[in-house]
Amino acid sequence: MKVDVECAPCLLYRGYRELSKATDDMETRFEVMEALLKLEQSEFGPEAVPAVLGTKRDRLIKVMTGVADPYQQDKKRSNSYALMLYPGLRERVLSKGGGWGSFSEAVRLSILGNSIEMDVLDHNFSPEDISRLVEPLPLGIDTSKEIFELAKKSKSVLFICDNAGEIVFDRILVERIKELGARCTVAVKGGPVLNDATLLDAHEAGLDEVADEIITTGSDSVGVFLEDSSEKFREVFEDSGLVVAKGMGNYETLTEESLSVPVAHLLLAKCDPVARSIGVKRGEGAASIRVPTIR
Amino acid sequence: MKVDVECAPCLLYRGYRELSKATDDMETRFEVMEALLKLEQSEFGPEAVPAVLGTKRDRLIKVMTGVADPYQQDKKRSNSYALMLYPGLRERVLSKGGGWGSFSEAVRLSILGNSIEMDVLDHNFSPEDISRLVEPLPLGIDTSKEIFELAKKSKSVLFICDNAGEIVFDRILVERIKELGARCTVAVKGGPVLNDATLLDAHEAGLDEVADEIITTGSDSVGVFLEDSSEKFREVFEDSGLVVAKGMGNYETLTEESLSVPVAHLLLAKCDPVARSIGVKRGEGAASIRVPTIR
Structure with missing residues (x-):
């Protein structure tokens, strides 16, 4: 399944929520959010698959926060x-x-x-x-x-x-x-x-x-x-x-x-x-x- | 007031909602969403002011869809x-x-x-x-x-x-x-x-x-x-x-x-x-x- 336009804010929203569970440090949160925006900006388009973007997002959050399992x-x-x-x-x-x-x-x-x-x-x-x-x-x-x-x-x-x-x-x-x-x-x-x-x-x-x-x-x-x-x-x-x-x-x-x-x-x-x-x-x-x- | 991390998905979500009011054309919606991601990726950071990002977002939607007043x-x-x-x-x-x-x-x-x-x-x-x-x-x-x-x-x-x-x-x-x-x-x-x-x-x-x-x-x-x-x-x-x-x-x-x-x-x-x-x-x-x- 390909993304719809509304997947863009949703993918980012979920990233924010995961990030909030992973770390309280505001500086890290901003750094990760900026990286998430960069990721989404470079990969979002009509041919993108939401689960692929979600996977890359989640791996990025895990690596950047050092928290392997926020949930x-x-x-x-x-x-x-x-x-x-x-x-x-x-x-x-x-x-x-x-x-x-x-x-x-x-x-x-x-x-x-x-x-x-x-x-x-x-x-x-x-x-x-x-x-x-x-x-x-x-x-x-x-x-x-x-x-x-x-x-x-x-x-x-x-x-x-x-x-x-x-x-x-x-x-x-x-x-x-x-x-x-x-x-x-x-x-x-x-x-x-x-x-x-x-x-x-x-x-x-x-x-x-x-x-x-x-x-x-x-x-x-x-x-x-x-x-x-x-x-x-x-x-x-x-x-x-x-x-x-x-x-x-x-x-x-x-x-x-x-x-x-x-x-x-x-x-x-x-x-x-x-x-x-x-x-x-x-x-x-x-x-x-x-x-x-x-x- | 400066942005918080959660302003990133919120700014994009509101962009999506405005965009949906402005046009039904899927190709235009994708083009505008990609432009919104580009805008946010280049401007979001701890020193950004949410209303400034919101203003730029709204002007971009109005120009790209040709709809002066979606609301x-x-x-x-x-x-x-x-x-x-x-x-x-x-x-x-x-x-x-x-x-x-x-x-x-x-x-x-x-x-x-x-x-x-x-x-x-x-x-x-x-x-x-x-x-x-x-x-x-x-x-x-x-x-x-x-x-x-x-x-x-x-x-x-x-x-x-x-x-x-x-x-x-x-x-x-x-x-x-x-x-x-x-x-x-x-x-x-x-x-x-x-x-x-x-x-x-x-x-x-x-x-x-x-x-x-x-x-x-x-x-x-x-x-x-x-x-x-x-x-x-x-x-x-x-x-x-x-x-x-x-x-x-x-x-x-x-x-x-x-x-x-x-x-x-x-x-x-x-x-x-x-x-x-x-x-x-x-x-x-x-x-x-x-x-x-x-x-």
């Missing part, structure tokens, strides 16, 4: 709040009777969990808000039945996670995928970026108890670019009958790839450019699937 | 909604019994009217929200008694307006200043900038019926810089016993001037940098006065 505390709190909700949400999913009933409920909850994202312009969310996330969102696009059928006939499914906290909601969906008989590999980020889940979060959320294997993308980029990922990740990706990709970052990057496997995007549209691109309204959820035309 | 409709609606509230608000002020009672109530309403501003990051306001503006705000700083005493002993007062719609609220305060016996000159912008009031708005709001004279600053800059203003404006400014300056833009610029007359700032702090600078919390009002130490 460390937010992630920890997100996981711990979400885990408090886990038993009740899982029970709700199981009460739908297994198979399609439980699967579709788990898809909706997983999309709802994608609300857990900090510092997006006009999308206010803090870990404390997680307890509000008990009512499923309306879905502007819902191809979950197709996703269900694909998961059912796949030997192996790759589940690419997005944010900490959200992965507790994902765990319930991973359990459903396992129930359908597929091997399920869960991928998290190879290094800290935004409030995205890393290996530490996957273990905190208990994903290691349900997934067949936890791997990383091998990169700290926003979303996931195949050429930027580890060989292991690429292999698992290509060998999957279905890839489930959570969130906006993975949507922004994977829509730039020419894919040979079906990819299901589960996300909450938190900004207009992504909403327009995927075809829903801002604030709506989407369960969308892209199937390669040539296999 | 024309918003201003018209703001005036017309505010005029519907005018009789009730005026009655409330008059019921305080004239003199100090009425004056202090009028100051509070005038500050409340400063809410009427569009497209400030994290300050959502549209003309339709004006009807909510009936309850005075808490003031974090309140030197209105001092302002009252100064107005009482001044032969002439200059009242520098900020936004359209807001000027209807200001009208009630101008009436109170007149009641104290001072000549009152009202100044509006010399050309369209943001949703700031111009001569057209001053007439729509009926300010010409209460002020002794309506002048303009002679400039379309955000806030008011003396050297950028008309000779007439500078003369009136220097000859006043009291200058009342509404809003954040006038605060940002006049705090950069070395003044020979007392200036009262009446504003609602809609962002943290201004709130910190003047000494209130964001979302609070301020009635602050700066009196020159050397006269």
Whole structure:
């Protein structure tokens, strides 16, 4: 997905928020902001990809402030709040009777969990808000039945996670995928970026108890670019009958790839450019699937 | 007032919003956004003044889109909604019994009217929200008694307006200043900038019926810089016993001037940098006065 005009202030706003978490030193903040403006000025244009600019921005902030993980505390709190909700949400999913009933409920909850994202312009969310996330969102696009059928006939499914906290909601969906008989590999980020889940979060959320294997993308980029990922990740990706990709970052990057496997995007549209691109309204959820035309 | 780090995304966000009002053409929007990034990249730093960057941004948008007044409709609606509230608000002020009672109530309403501003990051306001503006705000700083005493002993007062719609609220305060016996000159912008009031708005709001004279600053800059203003404006400014300056833009610029007359700032702090600078919390009002130490 390419940037829209409004991505320019949003990318900078998020940079400011990250920077404020990383350092209190005003001189450093100004230096980093000036560097961010320089970066954006040199790279912003109709062909830019928001996740690429975001990745460069985040690496710059980490290097210039010396803080490797500005969202460390937010992630920890997100996981711990979400885990408090886990038993009740899982029970709700199981009460739908297994198979399609439980699967579709788990898809909706997983999309709802994608609300857990900090510092997006006009999308206010803090870990404390997680307890509000008990009512499923309306879905502007819902191809979950197709996703269900694909998961059912796949030997192996790759589940690419997005944010900490959200992965507790994902765990319930991973359990459903396992129930359908597929091997399920869960991928998290190879290094800290935004409030995205890393290996530490996957273990905190208990994903290691349900997934067949936890791997990383091998990169700290926003979303996931195949050429930027580890060989292991690429292999698992290509060998999957279905890839489930959570969130906006993975949507922004994977829509730039020419894919040979079906990819299901589960996300909450938190900004207009992504909403327009995927075809829903801002604030709506989407369960969308892209199937390669040539296999 | 100098910029804070967070002014960088805010200045760009407002540029995006103005640009969206000015043109639907995506190619032009991208071209202008790239020019805005270039402008900000070259001028942003600890010594920059937000209103200066804002002025350059707004002129650039006007020139590149060919739209002289992107906020024309918003201003018209703001005036017309505010005029519907005018009789009730005026009655409330008059019921305080004239003199100090009425004056202090009028100051509070005038500050409340400063809410009427569009497209400030994290300050959502549209003309339709004006009807909510009936309850005075808490003031974090309140030197209105001092302002009252100064107005009482001044032969002439200059009242520098900020936004359209807001000027209807200001009208009630101008009436109170007149009641104290001072000549009152009202100044509006010399050309369209943001949703700031111009001569057209001053007439729509009926300010010409209460002020002794309506002048303009002679400039379309955000806030008011003396050297950028008309000779007439500078003369009136220097000859006043009291200058009342509404809003954040006038605060940002006049705090950069070395003044020979007392200036009262009446504003609602809609962002943290201004709130910190003047000494209130964001979302609070301020009635602050700066009196020159050397006269």
